[in-house]
Amino acid sequence: RKEVEQDPGPFNVPEGATVAFNCTYSNSASQSFFWYRQDCRKEPKLLMSVYSSGNEDGRFTAQLNRASQYISLLIRDSKLSDSATYLCVVNGGNNDMRFGAGTRLTVKP
Amino acid sequence: DAGITQSPRHKVTETGTPVTLRCHQTENHRYMYWYRQDPGHGLRLIHYSYGVKDTDKGEVSDGYSVSRSKTEDFLLTLESATSSQTSVYFCAISGQGGQNGYTFGSGTRLTVV
Numbered sequence: 001r002k003e004v005e006q007d008p009g010p011f012n013v014p015e016g017a018t019v020a021f022n023c024t025y026s027n028s029a030s031q032s033f034f035w036y037r038q039d040c041r042k043e044p045k046l047l048m049s050v051y052s053s054g055n056e057d058g059r060f061t062a063q064l065n066r067a068s069q070y071i072s073l074l075i076r077d078s079k080l081s082d083s084a085t086y087l088c089v090v091n092g093g094n095n096d097m098r099f100g101a102g103t104r105l106t107v108k109p
Numbered sequence: 110d111a112g113i114t115q116s117p118r119h120k121v122t123e124t125g126t127p128v129t130l131r132c133h134q135t136e137n138h139r140y141m142y143w144y145r146q147d148p149g150h151g152l153r154l155i156h157y158s159y160g161v162k163d164t165d166k167g168e169v170s171d172g173y174s175v176s177r178s179k180t181e182d183f184l185l186t187l188e189s190a191t192s193s194q195t196s197v198y199f200c201a202i203s204g205q206g207g208q209n210g211y212t213f214g215s216g217t218r219l220t221v222v
Contacts, residue, residue: 046212
């Protein structure tokens with residue numbers, strides 16, 4: 001079983017749609033959680049951290065459920081520029097950062 | 110943007126040759142990491158460093174070595190390149206050991222023929 005699992009997609013949605021990505025992790029002692037965005041042939045870039053209380057940044061909402069070891073990312077009012085691969089990242093502590101394989105999103109006009 | 114650069118950006122090399130990739134940072138961060146990214150896999154940690162001359166192995170360290178003689182430079186060496194080491198290699202830096210996430214370099218696309 002992989003440490004961090006994501007639905008690989010692809011998710012193909014029209015502009016303006018709401019789309020949700022899910023991620024599960026196996027290490028119950030994990031300490032911090034992130035969503036990264038990776039454009040084609042580019043490096044991953046931090047999109048947002050994920051806090052236990054849930055957090056929002058504009059059209060993006062991230063949630064964490066420690067009991068179920070589950071993280072989600074919700075994107076509202078999708079834009080063409082949101083097309084990318086979204087990586088779920090879990091920090092187990094002691095430099096043990098684990099990456100999901102990513103979920104690919106394509107937003108179409 | 111954070112000051113982290115990787116060189117070279119692309120490299121093609123022959124099986125059996127040694128290859129060194131360089132990561133350079135201007136952020137004075139303590140932690141530096143080398144990852145490889147392959148289709149169907151998440152980024153996988155090769156080696157990391159927690160200070161000058163302090164390094165440790167990651168998940169996929171076989172066939173790789175690293176050195177950190179200065180805070181700003183972290184070198185990854187493929188001792189004898191194999192086709193299975195064809196990959197995209199990313200360097201990352203962190204000031205807090207990952208508590209605030211990592212910042213990545215632009216990557217090195219390595220092809221071993």
